[in-house]
Amino acid sequence: MKILQKYIINNLSVLFLSVFLPLFSIASVIFLIKLATYTAVVQLSIWEMTKMYIFVLPDVFFFTLPFSFFIAATLTLFKLSNDNEIIVLFSLGIHPNFIIKTLLKPAALLAVLLFLNFFVLYPHAKTLSKNFIAYKKSQAKFNLSASEFGHKFGPWLLYIGKDNPDDTFEDVFLFKKNKQDNEEVLISAKKAKIINETSLLRLKLTNGEGYSYSKDKFSQINFDTMYINSSLTTDLVKYETPLEYWQSDFDIGRKYKTFITDTLMSLFPMMSLFLAASIGIVHVRHNKGKAYLYMFLGIIVFYESIQLLWVPLFFYAIPTIAIVWLIGTYMIYRKTIVAKF
Template sequence: MDRLRKYIINNLYMIFLSMFMPLFAIASVIFMIKLATYTAVIQLTLWDMVKLYLFVLPEILFYTLPLTFFIAATLSLFRLSTDNEMVVLFALGIHPKFIIKTLFKPAALLSALLMFNFLVLFPHATTLSSNFVSYKKSEAKFNLSASEFGHSFGDWLLYIGKDNENETYSDVILFNKNKKEEIIISAKRAEIINDAGILRLKLIEGEGYSYSKEEFSQIDFDTMYINDTMRTDLAVYRTPLEYWLSNDRKESKTHMMITDTLLSLFPLISLFLVVSIGVVHVRHQKGRIYLYLFLGVLLYYGATLGLQKSLVYYTIPTVVITWLIVTYIIYKKNIVERF
């Protein structure tokens, strides 16, 4: 029995890998095209693109693994059927439930991995990706250069005399005017500092003047910071549970929780359907396997998305119980009674 179990699993793994790599590559290309749209807003290096890709990697795996397992498991059984190996197994007294038990372990392992992926890894990856893009957007606002025209720097008008090679600036002048006073600051050198998402302008060796109707003041300084002119809004959370229970984007998280839970369970609760579609008697049955695969995926995903508005979280037990009952009836009628 162990050899037979290993033989079935090996067939599953071979087909799984041969299908997973193309699907993963296609999904990666789609997400990379989506990430490339960020370059219209912010400047990204090749390493920045790699970082963003790593942040969406859990999402890519989540949407490719369940579908790949369902199709690969069905096709592996169909291959054994077309080679008449499945008929031989049943002739030797192997019950169809042996196949269910054999596929149960990899299906349960995959479902557990998918649950961990979206419950734990997804909040981290989503937060890191969002913060990274926010940081880059704020950094883009500081894309300063020497020019005969000034730059808008928060409430300040900024003039830069010269760009230096070490990402610093020379002959910097800032001007601010409001109803009560006017302020002008000049510095020999300046540089941009990012401190935990807060971008600052550090001024070195300069002087400042303040003028109002009541007084005129002047200061000399070695170092001055212009703080909090442009703050990057970074998302912060301590645990995945805190992420899922927070009220931020609550409606979106509810939809995500329902959909991802059902997709995580898809490999496990579809084993009856996998055997029903994959196990055929070639001489007596026309294996419309690809049509059945398409209909199976369409019905499950359609029920997952279509029932959420009316049932909300009750969608999960409704779809799981209904799917198990219906697929078991199909399995008992097409497989158990026939083989």
């Protein structure tokens, strides 16, 4: 029996890698495209983009590992069916439950790893990612450059005529409209430089003029040096343990959804075994063209069930979906596999 178990696990391992690697690559590209949107706000080097990608790896794994295992388990049994090896096993008196028990061990191991991934690694990665972005925003390394388009500096619209290699700017114009006073302010300066002091951005203007005008008044000032503070500050998220992260009120709505969704996704490798056996163990002549369709329908139904039920059922969605899914797939397994073999 140990040789047979090893043979099934070896087939599962090969197919798992062949499924996981393409899914992981596709998910990585999607997340990298999403991360690229941050470059519209702050400058990121290749190394910093790599760090950001490492921070989202727990999410990438959660979008790929559970479904990869289900697909690999189904295809493993489907391959054994195509090779008539499953029929030989059943002819020798081996019960279908033996296959379920064989696949349960790697499924349980994967479930534990997924649970540790979202409960322990996810808080660290999410916090590091948020703090990193907040820190980069607080630095004077924004994508400010001379161009025909303007930039935002706090409430000010900023136009730069020329940027120098020493991180200074020339021919700078700032514009702001105060809606409460119905007043518009225009400032021009020959030179400017961004300064980061105690995580507060300051724009140092040199040799310039300022104009303030409304329907009732017009005023002008000349200055040698002027500082304009940005409202952007570093707001870091702090926590000491994963449990403290999940219990804190920070971003509580997203945490509820993540906890419910990821718990069910962690259990999916074990919960999907009956369905994988029902789809993968087939009479090739009669069901060869339906295995792939049922496999992807099963993934869609499970994932959409989570998305639809987590809001109305909240934490009760975890036991409800798990119990209903196990009972439903077990009934299918009893009817399609146990009753026939």
